[in-house]
Amino acid sequence: MEEEKQNVDPIKPKKQIRGIWATLIIAVLALIVIGGVGWYFYKTDPSQFAELFNWRKTTSTSPSPTSTTIPTTSATPTSCTPGVLTTEEQAIVTGWGTHTNTAGKFEFKYPAEWSVTNEYVDMVAMKDSTDPNVQFEFGRAESGTIDVSGWGTPNTTPTKIWCIDATEKIYEKGSSSPYDYLVVVSFERSGIPNILVYRFKAIGASIAGDYIDQFNALVKTFKFL
Numbered sequence: 001m002e003e004e005k006q007n008v009d010p011i012k013p014k015k016q017i018r019g020i021w022a023t024l025i026i027a028v029l030a031l032i033v034i035g036g037v038g039w040y041f042y043k044t045d046p047s048q049f050a051e052l053f054n055w056r057k058t059t060s061t062s063p064s065p066t067s068t069t070i071p072t073t074s075a076t077p078t079s080c081t082p083g084v085l086t087t088e089e090q091a092i093v094t095g096w097g098t099h100t101n102t103a104g105k106f107e108f109k110y111p112a113e114w115s116v117t118n119e120y121v122d123m124v125a126m127k128d129s130t131d132p133n134v135q136f137e138f139g140r141a142e143s144g145t146i147d148v149s150g151w152g153t154p155n156t157t158p159t160k161i162w163c164i165d166a167t168e169k170i171y172e173k174g175s176s177s178p179y180d181y182l183v184v185v186s187f188e189r190s191g192i193p194n195i196l197v198y199r200f201k202a203i204g205a206s207i208a209g210d211y212i213d214q215f216n217a218l219v220k221t222f223k224f225l
Helices: 002-007 011-044 046-052 087-093 204-221
Strands: 097-101 106-110 114-120 123-128 131-140 155-161 164-173 179-189 192-202
Touching: 087 204, 097 114, 097 123, 106 131, 106 204, 114 131, 131 204, 155 179, 155 204, 164 204, 179 204, 192 204
Parallel strands: none
Antiparallel strands: 097 106, 114 123, 123 131, 131 192, 155 164, 164 179, 179 192
């Protein structure tokens, strides 16, 4: 037994320990070198750093979603607002009522003296209780026009109804005062002709201008719901 213990080489365990330490030192040095190289590429060019370690952004092969515009029955954007009233027009509409047709999805302000004489889903007619010559109507017009035979050449100006491009035509007829006046505003809403018709009698151009100013203020308050 004593002879066997004496034959054990004490140098072998020392060599094994030295080998383990050498391996650890080499591994640490390798990590330091790799880390240093990686840090260099990361600071100088991140793309090379990603390529060095094979870090690539995965791209999807599925098609990207595209926006689809869904047709609606609304004639104008929902962000549209009624026309801006001038100081004079604000004074004109003071005390006016608001008429709302929820089925036809339209709304406008009107003089307090006016009252509804007829109304459907897509139209409304009003008259002035103090002046039977004043009549107003809004609704669909299948042909987009009304009969203006016998009226003079109109004064035509562009306008807007709730952001929709429209045309306003002012007609006059008569051989003596008071003269008849007809104001027609035509436009298309969702591809369907619409029309506003305003009739009145006035003595002289200045009085007629007051009526027309009142109507134009009404037009600016028109909006679709």
